[in-house]
Amino acid sequence: AQSVTQLGSHVSVSEGALVLLRCNYSSSVPPYLFWYVQYPNQGLQLLLKYTTGATLVKGINGFEAEFKKSETSFHLTKPSAHMSDAAEYFCAVSDQTGANNLFFGTGTRLTVIP
Amino acid sequence: DAGVTQSPTHLIKTRGQQVTLRCSPKSGHDTVSWYQQALGQGPQFIFQYYEEEERQRGNFPDRFSGHQFPNYSSELNVNALLLGDSALYLCASSWGTSEQYFGPGTRLTVT
Numbered sequence: 001a002q003s004v005t006q007l008g009s010h011v012s013v014s015e016g017a018l019v020l021l022r023c024n025y026s027s028s029v030p031p032y033l034f035w036y037v038q039y040p041n042q043g044l045q046l047l048l049k050y051t052t053g054a055t056l057v058k059g060i061n062g063f064e065a066e067f068k069k070s071e072t073s074f075h076l077t078k079p080s081a082h083m084s085d086a087a088e089y090f091c092a093v094s095d096q097t098g099a100n101n102l103f104f105g106t107g108t109r110l111t112v113i114p
Numbered sequence: 115d116a117g118v119t120q121s122p123t124h125l126i127k128t129r130g131q132q133v134t135l136r137c138s139p140k141s142g143h144d145t146v147s148w149y150q151q152a153l154g155q156g157p158q159f160i161f162q163y164y165e166e167e168e169r170q171r172g173n174f175p176d177r178f179s180g181h182q183f184p185n186y187s188s189e190l191n192v193n194a195l196l197l198g199d200s201a202l203y204l205c206a207s208s209w210g211t212s213e214q215y216f217g218p219g220t221r222l223t224v225t
Contacts, residue, residue: 004156036216043118043204043216044157090156100211101147101170104156 002027002093006105014113019063019078021108023091026072033074034092034102035065044090050074061085086112116141118207118217126223127195135190135220139207145169146188147214148180151202163188164210192222200224 007022025031032051036044048059055067065076074091088109092102119138127133139146145164149157159172163182182188186207192199202221206214 043218044206045216046213049213092156100208100214101159101162101172102149102157102206102214103159104149106154106156 002103004091004105006108010109012111013081016080019081021076023074025093029095032094035076036090038088081112120217124221131195132193137188137205139186140215143207143209145208147206148190149204195224
């Protein structure tokens with residue numbers, strides 16, 4: 001079974017500061033890991049994903065995440081926050097079976113302070 | 115190229131009623147998954163359709179059912195609505211087990 005824990009339901013950073021959103025996963029099989037962003041009243045947009053290979057994954061809008069198997073983590077970072085980054089962020093895990101359904105965390109709301 | 119589309123955008127129903135939500139997948143996609151996102155929560159997997167068959171199902175009661183048509187579009191039906199069914203319902207499409215693309219969702223309010 002797969003599950004995701006996102007530490008911190010709310011994170012506030014100043015504009016230009018480092019963004020760090022934490023995600024730990026549990027999976028009995030090698031996982032696929034994802035970060036999605038959701039703006040108010042909208043669906044989910046994929047930021048980045050890890051399947052196999054390089055453990056440092058770069059995504060859209062300057063975000064990146066590192067898969068650390070030993071820590072079962074997949075934290076999301078961005079060196080410099082922008083006002084437009086304010087949104088809800090979801091970490092998700094799937095297994096590698098044919099169904100590929102996603103298991104989501106409860107989300108982290110990012111606020112960027114000008 | 116249109117992405118995933120869902121209809122309607124918003125819906126208000128009364129307890130005990132039935133509702134049908136619709137989803138058109140992204141062009142070239144053959145697999146449709148449905149998720150329920152309650153307020154303040156992450157999306158929860160309801161079920162997935164492929165080749166007009168339900169391939170996998172999450173932990174949802176039989177009141178939740180679905181259908182996939184030959185053109186790959188899909189419907190989600192919920193019978194005997196409960197107040198707790200109020201949520202954003204998200205449809206996602208993919209080509210096989212590739213990356214899922216999400217639609218904007220249908221917000222269902224049950225009163």
